Amino acid sequence: MVKKVIHDPLFLAQKSVDATEADKQIVTDLLDTLRDNLDRCVGMAANMIRVKKNIIVVATGPFQFAMINPVITKKNGAYQTEEGCLSLMGVRPCTRYREIEVDYLDENFKKKHGKYSGNVAQIIQHEIDHCHGIVI
Incomplete structure (x- = not known):
């Protein structure tokens, strides 16, 4: 479900906590919200939809993917x-x-390791900063 994107820097400055399999709906909501904003957005973190969980989503070309608890x-x-x-x-x-x-869990909560460069690497770094409460 598409969620409202928040604009509260005090909320965004709070650190997120690791997600569990009970948070699968948040992954779906975050991907839906990213897809709804693709005309002006290439990545999102869960705190942008008012959920303090370490979940990010990234758009690259025609694809969007989730990273859960990325490190x-x-x-x-x-x-x-x-x-x-x-x-x-x-x-x-x-x-x-x-x-x-980056080590992370995919949207099925399977362990993954990925190597990223260029624009995709920059997007991932920005969204992980969100999870750490770093407002960029």
């Missing part, structure tokens, strides 16, 4: 950039990495 295990190639956010007005400076590796 960056390796990063390489730091660079400075500016990012905007569907939940906040304007853009803010940040440091990102060109290549990352």
